[in-house]
Amino acid sequence: MAAKTGAVERLVGSYNAWATNGASSAPTWLKELRAGGIARFGDLGFPNMKQEAWRFTSVAPIAEGSFEQATPPARIPPLDDIRPFLLLEAGYRLVFVDGFFQPSLSTPFFDDVQSLAHVVTHRQDLVRQYLGKYAATQDRPFSALNTAFVSDGAFVHVPAKATLAEPIQLLFLASGRPVVTHPRNLVVLEREARASIVETYASLSEGAYWTNSVTEIVVGEAARVDYHRVQRESPSAYHVAATQTHQGRDSTVNVHTVAFGAALARHDIGAVMAGPGGTLILNGLYLLAGQQHADHHTTIDHAADHCQSHEYFNGVLDDKSRGVFTGRIIVRPGAQKTDSKQTNNNLLLSPDAHADSQPQLEIYADDVKCTHGSTVGPLDPRALFYLRSRGIGEHEAQRLMTYGFAAEILGRMEVAPLRAQLDGIVRRRLAEQ
């Protein structure tokens, strides 16, 4: 507790020093946003396991980690070093190292695909309209902390009826220095716009560091976003993140998320279906080994009628790893004809692996269809025999079935180069077993 209190004081102190020095040139509204964030974080402090939302995940190692606020990296990696993380040679991309935008590695598009730090001054009215309006900070200490340190991140704006043909890549690289970064991303699709986005977190070297990111995605009427998130941080890193979507009527939001990395990862995904006729897919995979711990906390808020949400999360857990999944679904009064389906399947590859799966349905409307199901267990022996009876060896059959658990999730992604990249990672991970 003392360590945690100390950590809060240190972070507040670090904020105060930054606010009076580096951050003092910011516009007033942004300063106020930040001040609200640090005040909230100061009140909340680090979460503890007595809190319902954190009962399976201890953040003590983060609080005790004494991570300093990141300074600009001394060395910009050459393009060759980041190539393994890139999806396409061409296309728009924004690259960040330790949270700092790297123009030399990036291919922005005017003020529509740009660093947040740039548009905060150049498109102030637009940014101000959305930034911090969607990601909750009231009961979210990490999002509050991120808000306190809002300075850079990715900004994507797609004007009405525009379609971006190629996926936009947002690449957040860690140098491996023991620092904390607070990437803040804002994605806005105006009505009938369409875009595909891939947000990747990766590390250039092994090292213990802390990423605390927040992404807000606002999707207008009849717009469609395919948003992909790949977490492949260093195996000793800490990764805390919130992704919040807010969608208008008749819009489509597909969120795909994959967690391979970090010693400890917590990802809160919130989705508000604010207008009727919306469609939402949350499609997630966590593939863990060693002593990795990954906690996914999803909240789907059916605030309007005639919306459908499908949620699929698969976990593959080896060694002493632990996966936590909480799937909360709220159907508000009046959200009639809601069609909501949730599944969470966990594959335990070792007797020491562990999975917690908690569906939380809160239904306040009467004409709705909500189903949920979860499984936790080893490979199905019947399926194993079925494969072996076709001539496939036992070890290969196990690998095939494990791969299938991951492939089921990856198969829903429409960006072919991303699917290929992730498929390669999964195959390499399984080959190591």
Added chain:
Amino acid sequence: MLEVKGLRVAVAGTEILKGVDLMIGEGEVHAIMGPNGSGKSTLAQVLAGHPAYTVLAGTAKYEGKDLLDLKPEERARAGVFLAFQYPVEIRGITNSYFLRSALNALRRERGEAELDPIDFLQFLEQKLKAIGWDDSMMNRPVNEGFSGGEKKRNEILQLAVLEPRLAILDETDSGLDIDALKTVAETVNTLRAPNRSFLIVTHYQRLLNYITPDVVHVLADGRIVKSGGPELAQELEARGYDWLRDGAMVS
């Protein structure tokens, strides 16, 4: 081809097969009929190597090899195939990928080159036609969301692709409508060959209207109590199984 002698098998401590003797020659089609709980499916599964069954006594020689000593995958590679009564779903693995993996496992065993996805699709085309499918079924996960009939057809597709030497069909006819039954029978009849034998486990005589067996056996209470020609199936259809239950009349 297959010679089973005095086979006694238990599952979860209960003896199901109590001394089965069975000889299947090359190119022969044998049918095993019998009431529910007689041990028909146990016989099929134990020959394929299902790990839930314990062999208490007896032998099963397949082409001179001791079948019961082989792992399930080794049996498959030696040419034994079981069409499952309840085919299993494999999440995330497409039918096409599964079938190609299986075929390539057998091809490796025979020292043949593996087929890449393109060669495989060509090879598959005619097999699919035979069961009245296009390749849309191949891009779906194995048996996931398949109807009962589709699952059974999928078993027969695997039979056609893997071209085993000994094919065991475990109640493949159960739950099939008449059209699907005919398709299954036609595919089996096409595959009948001098070097390929069939063991057809069925509860109903219906399938045997379309596949004429060489020998029909009746399994009751863990033993083969009667064997005969195709006319035995007709007799069972007319008289039921009750007249055979008590007597151990092996003809």
